[in-house]
Amino acid sequence: MPRIESVDLNLLAPLHALLEERHVSRAAARLHTTQPSMSRALQRLRATLGDELLVRGPGGYQLTPRAERIQAELLHALPRLEHVFSGETFDPATAARTFRLAGTDYTVSVLSGALLGRVFEQSPGSTVLFSRWHHAVFADAEHGMVDLLIHGGTPPPPLRSHVLFEEGYSCLISSHHPLAQCSAMSLEDYLDCAHIVIDVMDGRQGHVDRRLESLGRPRRASVTLPYHAAAASAVPGTSLVATLPTKFAIQHAAPGITTVIPAPEEIGPMSYAMSWHPRLDDDVAHRWLRDTIISTLNTS
CATH class of the missing domain: 1.10.10.10 (Winged helix-like DNA-binding domain superfamily/Winged helix DNA-binding domain)
Incomplete structure (x- = not known):
């Protein structure tokens, strides 16, 4: 032959x-x-x-x-x-593509409902797999194990990124907490509290802990939990403070049980982005997914 x-x-x-x-x-x-x-x-x-x-x-x-x-x-x-x-084409209506995404429970909660509705309306034969966030997730994207990451902050090179939205932070506390009646929380009061730290990566809560450490004012973690939703559930009946994205905190507040107070202004807002490996820049299915995410967030 x-x-x-x-x-x-x-x-x-x-x-x-x-x-x-x-x-x-x-x-x-x-x-x-x-x-x-x-x-x-x-x-x-x-x-x-x-x-x-x-x-x-x-x-x-x-x-x-x-x-x-x-x-x-x-x-x-x-x-x-x-x-x-020939030039590669992608017809969502007939495609059977599997899209592999990774994000924290917060970013998944922001996207999943509206995004999945739009994806399956336009591409009913496709599959979306969300995997958990972990310390090697950027390497997973680089090695082709994940197609798209949804996260806060800036990814390491060589990953590409596109900023999706910006979100401020608020503190979720028990309605019986001494600071429950405050209109805002000062940095001094904040640092005096017992904190729930959400282990986004390497035992730290990304933007929140980086900002505090840059000020030379790190907080003490009384409890470390892996998920934003778990942190919200741990607050009632305690003196603990969970620092959460504001919309998430409001959604998870229980009237008469927990209260939402703006976090210290020193923490500032966080930019959330999607990131991917450059090899997927011109992949037509991946580009369709990125465009779908952007349009979903713009109309939600």
Whole structure:
């Protein structure tokens, strides 16, 4: 069997035309070439394949058994080859793509409902897999294990990113907490409290702890939990403070049980982004997903 690098792929089109037309002149006309040129192509094909391919019979040329088998194989192979060399397309309505995303429980909660509704409305055959956030998640994206990350802050190179939205922070505390009646929490009062730290990565809560450490005023973690929702559930009946994205804190506040107070202004807001590896820049399905996320957030 000849190796692909030893085969002249320019013979593929003449082969297909000859087997379809079963006539040298008609095959030449089909490819807009001359009859002598097509005859030479047939001779080369016979030498390469070790078969006559076309033989004279009653009423004209007939295919040899080998040529019939080749014709059947080309019926399936040629459309695939044409797809390889054509511009890539993505039709959401007929696609069956699996999209692998990763994010914290907060970012997943922001996106999942509205995004999934839009994805499955437009691409019912596709699948969305959300995986948990962990310390090596950026490496997962770099190594092709995750398609898209939804997160706060800036990703490390070589990942690309697009800022999606900005969110401030608030403190969720028990309604019986000494600071429950305050309109805002000062940094001094904040640092005097017992804190729930959400372990986003490496035991720290990303933006919140980076900001405090940059001020030389780190907080003490009384409790460390892996999820934002778990932190909100741990607050009632305690003196603990959970520092949460404001919308999330409001959604998880229980009237008469927990209270939401703006976090110290020194903490500031956080920018949330989606990030991906550059190899997916021009992937049409991935680009569709990115555009869908942006449009979902813009209309929600």
